[in-house]
Amino acid sequence: MCLLSIDEIFNKIVSSRSLIKDRAVLRADYVPDKLLFRNNEITAVAEVLSPLLKGYRASNLLLYGKPGTGKTAVARYVLKHLQRKANELNIKIALAYSNTKTANREYTMLVELGNSIGLKFPFTGLASSELFTRILNYINNYNLNTVFVLDEIDFLVKRYGDEILYQMTRSNERLENGSLGLVGISNDLNFKEFLDPRVLSSLSEEEVVFAPYSVNELKEILLERVELGFYKDTVNTSAINLCAAIAGSEHGDARRAVDLLRVAGEVAEREGAVKVEERHIRIAEKKIEQDKVTETLRRLPLHEKLVMYSILLADNGITGDVYSKYLELTKKLSIEPVTQRRIGMMISELDMQGLIYAPIINKGRHGRTKKITLAIQHSLLKQAIEEDPLTNGIL
DNA sequence: AGTCCACCGGAAAACATGGCAA
DNA sequence: TTGCCATGTTTTCCGGTGGACT
Known part of the structure; x- marks a missing residue:
């Protein structure tokens, strides 16, 4: 595996010209001083939101537009x-941010906000x-806007419904002192249909729609980041154009x-290139895709990992095959198996995450089931199984 | 025309977890 | 502590199903 000695690795890093000046600027969540x-x-x-500065309540606001259009x-x-x-004006306000997708539960979201x-x-x-009541009491007691x-x-609503939003709006x-204004951010333009009309009308007192960036705008944005994040003349213009074109499409x-x-910058640096070229962008495109899969796999709970591996073993299998492989695996690891019903649910979840394909097929006399295949590279899965101390016993 | 496979997926019951109040 | 409660996960139970086969 490791062909280079540790010394050689260090030497290579030291001797290779670094291209990136400031990594933080190149992260997607970096907020520049000036948004283009x-x-x-x-x-x-x-x-x-400005009424807050006068001590009034802000209207609720809904921001929506496609991903990566600058809403956040x-x-x-x-x-x-x-x-x-x-702070300057010495006015007390409280601003809280929560990403309901990463927070992923209603509970976690409220904790973050609190x-x-x-x-x-x-x-x-x-x-x-109860959490929510406490938050409101707090706002009330300190008279906070x-x-x-x-x-x-949209994630929150699709998963947990709009009850909590109704409460919030x-x-x-319920507040005698202070106020609570909401700013909802949604990637999904149709998510309004999931909302109770009462919630919708209240939440979208104001709306701002974000249009996608054009390819030229993307190019400008990239140029600015290159300026701040890379050393001079280390990024090829055609690489930037390609980058903008891919994202634009x-x-x-x-x-x-x-x-x-x-x-792409990291790839180029690692290979000791002098400039970031088009091909580095191409490599980056693949790498990002793979990293995403690896990360999802890594996060999978134990039994779902076992299901994934069972699918690999029973390639082109139907639910029954996968389940019997799964039983073998749990036996090997001497852990308690879960029921087939539960495995069925896991299979649906994995399907939704895009890790597997699991369409329902009819085989007439021979029943009705799901035909299950992996939607990812097998090697990535094997690697994930290997890495996890809980599952590497089955290899 | 009717049977019957092999599972799907909804509903409810059972179990687990962890704070709260007394 | 102990009993209680809410929430989330898993099991139990079971009706439902499209089409190959008789």
Whole structure:
């Protein structure tokens, strides 16, 4: 595996010219001092939130647009400046941000929001409604004008329904002091259909729609990042163009463009290149895809990993085959198997995550089941199994 | 025309986890 | 502590199903 001695590795790194000057600038969540091409949006958001500076409640606001169109960046940007201004004027406001996709549970989201306005909560054990009541009490007691930014709100709604949002939109009626304004951010343009009309009308008191960046705009954004993040003359112009073109062809996604650029830079550095070229972008494109899969696999719970491996063993198998392989594996590792019903659910989940294909097929006399195949490279899966101390016993 | 396979997927019951209040 | 509660996960139970086969 390891062909180079550790010394050689260090030497190579030291001697190779570094291309990247400031890695942080090249991360997708970096918020620049000046956001390009989003002035209208910034103004709109700032106007909606500005009443806070006078001690009034801010209207609820819905931001939507495709991924990587700057919604999160604009929200954070405005929040940052708002907080700064409030400090300057010595006005007490509380601003909280939560990404409901990474927070992934209603509970975790409330904990995050509570924490960032200064509350402490236990990890588990409380009802969500209890958490929420506490948050409201806190706002009430300290007379805070508050804004909650709920990023990727469509995720929350699709998974857990809009009950919690309903509570939130109604909370101003429960508050005697202070206020709670909501900023919802959604990637999905159709997610409104999932909302109760009462919630929708309240949440979208104001709306800002984010249009995708054009290829030229992407190019400008990349040029700025290159300027800040790379040393002079280390990125080929055609590489930048390619980067912008790739991201542009996928609904003008700036996040993707910046990710591509960073990874390409790393690839080029590692191979000791003098410049980032087009081919580095191509390599980066593949690498990002693979890393995403590896990361998803790594995060999979034990039994789902076993299911994945069972699918590999029973290639082209149907649910029954996969389940019997799975039983063998659990026996080998001497752990308790779960029921086939549960495995069926896991298979559906893995299918939704895009790790496997599991269409239902009819074989007439021979029943009705799912035909299951892996949707990822087998080697990546093997690697993930190997890495995990809980599963490497089955190899 | 009717049977019957091999599982799907909904619903509810059972179990587990962890805070709270007394 | 102990009993209680809410939440989340897994099991149990079971009705449902499209088409190859008789």
